[in-house]
Amino acid sequence: MTDHVFDVAIVGAGPVGAVLALGLARAGLDIVLIDSRDPAAAPAADGRNFAIVTGSWRMLQTVGVTHRLETACQPLHGLEAVDGGHHILSPPSVLFQDSDLDSPFPEDTLGYMVRAEELQAALDAACADATDLTRLAPARFVSLGTQPGFTSITLDGADPIQARLVVGADGMRSPVRNALGIPVEGRDYQKSVFTANVNLTEPHNGIARQLFLPEGPFATLPLPGDRANLAWYLKRGGAEALAACTPAEIEAELNARLSDFCGPMTLDGKAGSYPLVLQIATKITAPRAALVGDAARRVNPLAGQGLNQGFRDVAALIEVLQQAQTVGLDVGSAPVLERYSEARRFEGTAVALALDSIDRLFSNDATLTKPLRSLGLLAAREIGPLRRWLAKKASATEDDVPGSMQAW
Ligand SMILES: Cc1cc2nc3c(=O)[nH]c(=O)nc-3n(C[C@H](O)[C@H](O)[C@H](O)COP(=O)(O)OP(=O)(O)OC[C@H]3O[C@@H](n4cnc5c(N)ncnc54)[C@H](O)[C@@H]3O)c2cc1C
Numbered sequence: 571m572t573d574h575v576f577d578v579a580i581v582g583a584g585p586v587g588a589v590l591a592l593g594l595a596r597a598g599l600d601i602v603l604i605d606s607r608d609p610a611a612a613p614a615a616d617g618r619n620f621a622i623v624t625g626s627w628r629m630l631q632t633v634g635v636t637h638r639l640e641t642a643c644q645p646l647h648g649l650e651a652v653d654g655g656h657h658i659l660s661p662p663s664v665l666f667q668d669s670d671l672d673s674p675f676p677e678d679t680l681g682y683m684v685r686a687e688e689l690q691a692a693l694d695a696a697c698a699d700a701t702d703l704t705r706l707a708p709a710r711f712v713s714l715g716t717q718p719g720f721t722s723i724t725l726d727g728a729d730p731i732q733a734r735l736v737v738g739a740d741g742m743r744s745p746v747r748n749a750l751g752i753p754v755e756g757r758d759y760q761k762s763v764f765t766a767n768v769n770l771t772e773p774h775n776g777i778a779r780q781l782f783l784p785e786g787p788f789a790t791l792p793l794p795g796d797r798a799n800l801a802w803y804l805k806r807g808g809a810e811a812l813a814a815c816t817p818a819e820i821e822a823e824l825n826a827r828l829s830d831f832c833g834p835m836t837l838d839g840k841a842g843s844y845p846l847v848l849q850i851a852t853k854i855t856a857p858r859a860a861l862v863g864d865a866a867r868r869v870n871p872l873a874g875q876g877l878n879q880g881f882r883d884v885a886a887l888i889e890v891l892q893q894a895q896t897v898g899l900d901v902g903s904a905p906v907l908e909r910y911s912e913a914r915r916f917e918g919t920a921v922a923l924a925l926d927s928i929d930r931l932f933s934n935d936a937t938l939t940k941p942l943r944s945l946g947l948l949a950a951r952e953i954g955p956l957r958r959w960l961a962k963k964a965s966a967t968e969d970d971v972p973g974s975m976q977a978w
């Protein structure tokens with residue numbers, strides 16, 4: 571082991587850890603980024619496409635990544651939610667549009683759709699090019715031990731290292747969180763999300779559409795051209811079984827069940843499935859340690875907020891650590907971590923629980939809940955200030971978002 575003590579060791583170079591590393595290195599902190607993935611290998615094929623909201627996109631701009639994504643992304647101009655339960659009149663719905671952002675920048679959109687593996691490849695390339703960043707990969711985090719003034723980290727595949735602060739950005743199973751002994755709370759929905767890309771026969775006009783069905787939502791998320799990424803919530807086992815069918819069988823099922831909503835479609839590539847769980851860490855800091863992204867919470871992906879919440883963690887942590895460094899405070903000290911916890915713990919948990927409540931409210935055909943959700947959709951559609959407030963919240967464009975999420 572060398573005597574060198576990094577300011578921050580980030581475990582996990584997924585989208586959240588990579589953006590944090592780029593942002594902190596840019597702020598002048600001495601950073602080491604550790605990941606068990608082989609950096610020479612292309613990111614694994616992935617059925618997810620992320621809706622990156624405006625504030626998150628601005629943060630990708632701040633850390634110098636958006637120019638690597640421009641040809642791969644699809645601007646998001648609208649978000650529509652339709653109640654697909656049984657209704658006597660036409661189903662209630664709401665449409666959020668770019669204009670609801672009330673932005674002084676006419677080019678602002680609600681966000682961008684980006685394929686998961688393209689985002690990861692762009693971030694890997696940006697980290698490889700960053701000369702102010704130390705990368706250790708492939709290197710697997712094994713354990714940590716806190717000493718006075720720093721934490722020592724044991725790795726498989728590299729020598730041990732030392733840092734004033736260790737950040738767990740290592741995903742929902744988070745070995746760092748486990749090593750810190752932080753428990754999680756939540757539930758398994760006993761559902762999975764079926765994902766596939768399709769060619770549509772009707773133009774999507776950059777609008778992401780979500781149909782709330784009694785078993786769970788079905789979403790068409792716009793991709794470049796007249797293509798879309800589908801996310802369809804099904805009972806656990808059902809999504810996995812459908813993803814394992816032949817392309818012709820999948821196409822037949824999609825068209826039989828969902829073409830009334832989005833028109834006829836043909837499959838484009840391989841289908842996949844993801845188990846649906848809600849998981850919230852009971853705290854997001856420990857002595858000389860912090861959690862970000864899915865390590866801190868895994869939310870229901872129904873509103874495309876998971877990664878965006880992770881980016882909010884990143885923005886808050888960059889702001890807190892940058893301020894600590896400016897006034898000469900130890901970045902791993904308790905008062906600094908307390909500020910990060912205050913900024914993110916309550917809000918992150920509140921969003922996770924709100925998404926869970928939306929899922930409970932919409933994923934049924936019960937007579938009692940129908941008027942309630944119709945009222946909610948109607949209020950959001952008809953009350954302009956409420957719709958604009960929701961649009962700003964969901965797109966991370968409130969006036970008080972941290973600096974790295976603001977326009978520049
Ligand atoms: C179907 C689906 C659709 C979604 N759509 C959206 C969306 O539209 N918008 C949105 O905002 N979110 C969305 N999400 C949520 C999003 O996928 C996650 O929130 C996001 O991927 C979390 O990123 P992360 O960097 O925290 O974790 P991860 O991407 O899991 O990265 C963790 C990293 O840690 C590394 N690692 C793990 N263990 C170790 C170890 N021991 N040592 C070293 N490294 C380690 C891994 O190699 C990996 O690189 C969706 C999720 C699903 C399932």
